[in-house]
Amino acid sequence: MAHNCTQIDDMLEKYYLSPFYAIEFSIGFPGNLLVVLGYIFCLPQWQSYNIYLFNLAVSDLIFLCTLPRLAYLYSNEQSETSPVACVINRYVLHVNLYSSILFMVWLSMDRFLLIKHPSRNHYLLRPRTAMFMSGISWLAVNVxxxxxxxxxxxxxxxxxxxxxxxxxxxxGDVNVLGYSMGLTVTGYILPLLGLCVFSQQIAHLLYVQERALPRRTTSYKRPLRIAISAAAMFLVLYTPYHVLRNVRIASRQSWAGLQLCTMMYIEALYILTRPLAFLHSVINPVFYFLMGDKFRELLFSHVRKLVRKTEPA
Structure with missing residues (x-):
């Protein structure tokens, strides 16, 4: 029994993590690359929300580039031999994990302010402010x-x-459990609460406006659907990962006093949550196309032109 339980993590890494990471890269990389190139070459005028989405796509794209290496190592039952690659890979992974939800918070804030200030006269809706907020976000996540x-x-x-x-x-010398708990609170729970607050504020604002203008033809319900969808996505994908990560770390402490197989089962559950948490990088491109028709039209227009150029005369 002990022999079988110690093999669980190796089996999951080879037959679960490896194909899952390969699939995430195959789907997520083209989608995010298309968005990044589309923003660079197809969008002549950027609004504040374009800047947040672009930073989100860049973060996802950098992270997805680490998955082929991980998939290869896990499929061949190998460990990363380069210390530099090991540090960079894990570092990029966690920076992406917490920058993604933070940029979604700013995006939800942007949608709320746009409904409240349709003329974009609020200073937080200015592109320069969005660039500053993005820079601060990258700095905060790296810290x-x-x-x-x-x-x-x-x-x-x-x-x-x-x-x-x-x-x-x-x-190491750092209290791993304390650090993980702090990272969970500051990097996940607080931003998730921010997403929920902006979703509630958007819903309240729409309710007030619909009561005041029941016959208006313009609908602002798309920002509400986007904010709620983002909050639901991170709640579903991130919660199991953070719960099991902290449980896994706690199970390895001397005061836990757990048997070997119990610890292995906890690790197996933690392994199951890891690719699910990173699934956001595959889903995020959907939000880029939901944000507005202008970007979709410009992107599809450029794609059609490229297709026509490649077609034989």
Whole structure:
């Protein structure tokens, strides 16, 4: 029994993580690349929400580039041999994890302000402000994730620079459980509450406006659907991952006193949540096309022109 339970994580990495990461890359990379190129070459005038979406797409694109390497290693039952690649991979992964939900918060805020100020006369709706907010967001997320570098380096040293482990398996001078809990609160729970608050504010504002102008022809319900969908997506995808990550770290503490197989079962459940949490990078491109018809029209127009040029005369 003990032998079987110790093989669970290896089986899941080879037959679950490897194909799941390959699928996520195959679907998510083309979608996010299309959005990034579309924004660069097809969109002549950027609004504030375009800037948030562009940063979100860039973050997803960088992260997705790490998945082929992970899929290859897991499928061949190998561990990352390069310490530099190990640190960069895990660092990019977590920066993407927490930058994605943060940019979605700013996007929901932008949609709320647009309904409240349709003429875009609010300073938070200016492109320059959106660029500043994006820069602050990147800085904040990197500060949050920076302690992980020290943890990874210490753990690599302990393993003689030969074994690259995930966040929940690290050991070092930093209190891993305390750091993980803090990252969960500041990087996930607080932004999720922000998404919920803006969704509620958008719903309230629409309710008030519909009562005041019951016969208006313009509908602003799309921003509400986008905000609610984003909050629901992160709630469903991120919650199991963060809960199991903290449970996994706690199970490895000496005071937990758990048996080996119990710890392995907890690790197996944690492994199951990892690709689900990263599934947001595949789903996010849907939001880019829901945000407005202008970007879709410009993108499809350029694609049609390229197709016509490649067709034989």
């Amino acid at each position: 949050q994730v920076a302690p992980m570098i020290a943890l990874m380096v210490q753990d690599l040293q302990r393993e003689n620079w030969s074994r690259c482990q995930d966040f929940a398996s690290l050991k």
